[in-house]
Amino acid sequence: MRLRIQRTAFPRKTLILTDTPRPDCPDCDGVGAIEYPYGDYDTxxxxxxxxxxxxxxxxxxxxxxxxxxxxxxxxxxxxxxADPWGPGYSDEPPF
Incomplete structure (x- = not known):
């Protein structure tokens, strides 16, 4: 088991200790899941x-x-x- 500390915001801000995938896993290569792509039946x-x-x-x-x-x-x-990107600065003169 590989543990890490993670911050969550839902339903309330908390710190949690969570399990992580094994990085040397031969099945998933450390991703934690195995992908199965699928195609459309007709085309x-x-x-x-x-x-x-x-x-x-x-x-x-x-x-x-x-x-x-x-x-x-x-x-x-x-x-x-207020500007969401910070204080509003301008290159224009004040008058």
């Missing part, structure tokens, strides 16, 4: 892929470590007229 063209989980990894194996605090509503300040 034979590629129509998508199915993924079956590999036996070297259990996706549902995770443990909650620490719930992260969220800011209270009165501290969350958002200016609706």
């Amino acid at each position: 034979g063209e590629y129509a998508g892929s199915n993924w079956d989980p590999c036996t070297c990894w259990h996706e549902a194996r995770r443990w909650l470590l620490l719930p992260l605090p969220s800011l209270p509503r009165w501290l969350r300040r958002r200016r609706r007229d």
